[in-house]
Amino acid sequence: MYKSFKQHWLPLGGLFTILSLFLLPVAAATMVIDRVVAEVNGEIITLSELEEEMAAIGEDHLREVPARERPQARQEVRNQILSGMIDQILVEQQANRRGIFVGDREVEAAMTQIMEDNRLSKEELVRELAKGGTTLEQYRQTLRAQILQSRLLNIEVRERIVIPESRMRSYYEEHYADGGQTQGYHLLQMGFTWNSGDDQARETARQRAIEAREQVLAGSSFRQLARELSDLPSATAGGDLGVFEQDEMTGELQQPILALTPGELTPIMEIGGAYQFFKLLAGGGVARPYADMREEIRETLYQQALEKRFDQWVHSLREDAYIRVMLNEF
Template sequence: MTCKTFCNYMPISASTTASWIIMNIRNILCIITCLLSLQISSAAASIIDSCVAVVNDDVITLSEVNEAGKLMFQRIAEEAPPEQLAPALKKARKTIIDKLIEKKLLLKQAKAMHISVTDEEVDRALTQILNRNKTTREQFTAELAKMGMQEKQYRENLREQILSSKLVNYEVRSKVVIPESQIVDYYDQHYTEQVQEGGYYILQLGITAQGKDMPSDPTAADKAARKKAERILSMARTGQNFKQLARQYSDLPSAVDGGDIGTFQRDEMASYMRDAVTRLKPGEISPVIKSPNGYMIFKLLSSQEGEIITKVPYESVKEEIRNTLYQQEMQRCYKKWLEEIRSQAYVKIL
């Protein structure tokens, strides 16, 4: 499948002299902006918030990078071995700068297209987030306080996310189409697996008490892991794509493959896994299962006993496959579209 061209901008031609002038004006703008960001600390010390990148007529400052990457940098500092700390932080810093550049490009594009977000849309989005996470307004406010964030700042971030989503919906999502033939090909390749003897083709999703955002107290962490696994199971059983859920939430290495661990024979499975999987029919999802490392959820794709092969019925997974292919194609087309926008903008990392 090919992706349509989503940007219709033409590069602006200019003489070498004009290009030099424009570049230097932007560099001067960066310097002026940084100088204007002079702040007086409580000890009356003066500091300059240095620029790290220029995006068209806007700048990205060091404080923006530090604020956007605060949690990531903290996690790396806590988990990375000493010899890997410097390169890990350098890589994370580059990732954050790229994300901030992407954000500024999207917001500028949305403004140029007169796309806006109302307060009512922000309210609805916030309500949906609270309902989806079964969180009260008081719990939400308390969590923000732990993160050192005001609700006003959170709402502004949410507004920008909605704005970007509207833009991407218009420019990219609406133009991505998955034909039936592609779904059938994917089904034949991924939802059946030929095995010599009996076997079970399985997807898995695991939540551990040592996973991210878990309490430090072991008992509380185990309880939180169980609650999180039950919430994800509810999402899977109400039709959400199991592979996407595994990629998003699973703490296991198989998360990168959407929880796909291939085919297992009966005697290859741990007892808790065998007891859960062998009770399932193709397409069914297990309840939350306690394991030595946390809580597991399994989905059986196909099974074979002797000469009898059982597959997940095509119609039962058709929409799940369509969603998987749609997300893959969406990511490919979005990346291409963003590269086109970036190539037409002035972007310089300092």
């Protein structure tokens, strides 16, 4: 499933877990048995809803965990997902208080744009969603929630963030002047995956990579495109991988990265089941002028400030709310 089908609109982790409003059958019985695991200002979250989110999100994170550590890790993931579901309800309640709503036309327009970005027909979208156990109606509800959240955050958080020029210059001097951090290589990453054995999906992933790289070359923000289009975990950070020393890079990356000067892109490479390309922000003893780095730095500082302000805002919502968690009571 493409990342666009999951968290296409916003990059802020657990808050944007979407509630699935139906119950799971228990064993072979026809009668649904459910329990309340949390209450948020009178709204409840059921065990079946939590388990549905766990199946859709959490289980993927447990595959690499050793078997003996899996029970504890699974409980930690469940707690994190439940916390995100609580935050989701708080955000929706705040949007209702502010009179913010999302109409059907907006949802359909968003879905159409995502299909165009991924070069999918409606039938292909339905098939891709089904692979992840999601229906088209559930996906519409996901988009509606994400648009609502984005609109609310623009009012409550984003519009209040200002990055002073002096802060950007200080960041440049600290991180990029004289060739960057300890002569390391600061990299951005974008990647597009496919299901193993699906040649058509593989070709689609390659075309998506080509188109994304062309957009970057034409002047689009690498970080913004990575958040919107990339299928890799680094997408939530705008593709930012941080700084690597030369000997920390894999052999297949060293040659193309070392051939770059700051600001340039690698060719598209097939790595780890994904078509990927990278951007070198700084490194190799070469410093880019501040004017060339200004927008990259502003975006980095803006995301840092956004995450901090967002955490503070959600904390204030929790302080003013009645929240009861009953997950550990059974």
